[in-house]
Amino acid sequence: MARIASEEMKQRLKVYFIMGSVNCKKPPLEALTEAIDGGITLFQFREKGSGALVGEQKYELAKQLQAICQKRGIPFIVNDDVELALAIDADGVHIGQDDEDARIVREKIGDKILGVSAHNLEEAQAAVAAGADYIGVGPIYPTKSKADAKQAQGPGIIRLLRDHGIAIPIVGIGGITAENAGEVMSAGADGVSVISAIASASSPLLATKQLAQAVFNNE
Ligand SMILES: C=C1C=NC(C(F)(F)F)=NC1=N
Numbered sequence: 001m002a003r004i005a006s007e008e009m010k011q012r013l014k015v016y017f018i019m020g021s022v023n024c025k026k027p028p029l030e031a032l033t034e035a036i037d038g039g040i041t042l043f044q045f046r047e048k049g050s051g052a053l054v055g056e057q058k059y060e061l062a063k064q065l066q067a068i069c070q071k072r073g074i075p076f077i078v079n080d081d082v083e084l085a086l087a088i089d090a091d092g093v094h095i096g097q098d099d100e101d102a103r104i105v106r107e108k109i110g111d112k113i114l115g116v117s118a119h120n121l122e123e124a125q126a127a128v129a130a131g132a133d134y135i136g137v138g139p140i141y142p143t144k145s146k147a148d149a150k151q152a153q154g155p156g157i158i159r160l161l162r163d164h165g166i167a168i169p170i171v172g173i174g175g176i177t178a179e180n181a182g183e184v185m186s187a188g189a190d191g192v193s194v195i196s197a198i199a200s201a202s203s204p205l206l207a208t209k210q211l212a213q214a215v216f217n218n219e
């Protein structure tokens with residue numbers, strides 16, 4: 001299997017749903033099914049925060065969510081946990097600046113998708129050099145989903161990266177909703193990623209449709 005092409009990565013990043021059991025109003029399997037029906041293009045399993053599952057329970061939930069994604073042709077990305085990603089043969093991993101070094105992770109996962117969080121130009125340049133397939137840039141707006149989130153930077157950070165020649169696929173993250181997704185895309189992002197906008201919606205199906213509409217109206 002070869003590395004994912006940049007163009008395909010950009011298409012996959014359009015409507016990127018990130019979720020774990022602690023984020024969901026509905027049962028996780030239901031929330032994911034509705035999000036897929038609503039048009040997400042990529043999924044990340046992020047089992048993190050107080051009350052998150054660990055060990056066997058985390059493994060089982062990952063397998064169940066992965067099975068739903070595989071049936072519907074949605075790539076399955078695992079956050080942080082490279083060993084879990086390898087154990088279940090996930091489609092990729094996402095790592096932050098405080099996780100394992102991106103170069104080491106790239107060696108471990110071969111041609112699987114590698115996403116790296118970046119908060120500034122230096123981190124973005126380092127992620128490109130390490131062989132990332134995409135970078136997650138943010139938090140764009142204030143977020144409640146990540147307890148240790150950095151200061152929100154606004155969509156201008158994405159424009160700054162593009163103006164400084166960062167051409168790698170970029171997904172914005174942090175407090176993104178159907179209302180502000182358009183300006184994130186206009187700033188030069190290839191897509192938007194969300195947790196609570198879909199996971200805590202009373203209708204993840206409707207929330208996803210509205211978010212997808214905002215993204216595709218501003219491609
Ligand atoms: C902290 C994160 C930052 N960005 C992303 C993504 F949207 F996938 F790029 N995922 C994360 N878990």
Ligand SMILES: [Mg+2]
Binds near residue numbers: 079080094096097099
């Ligand atoms: Mg991390």
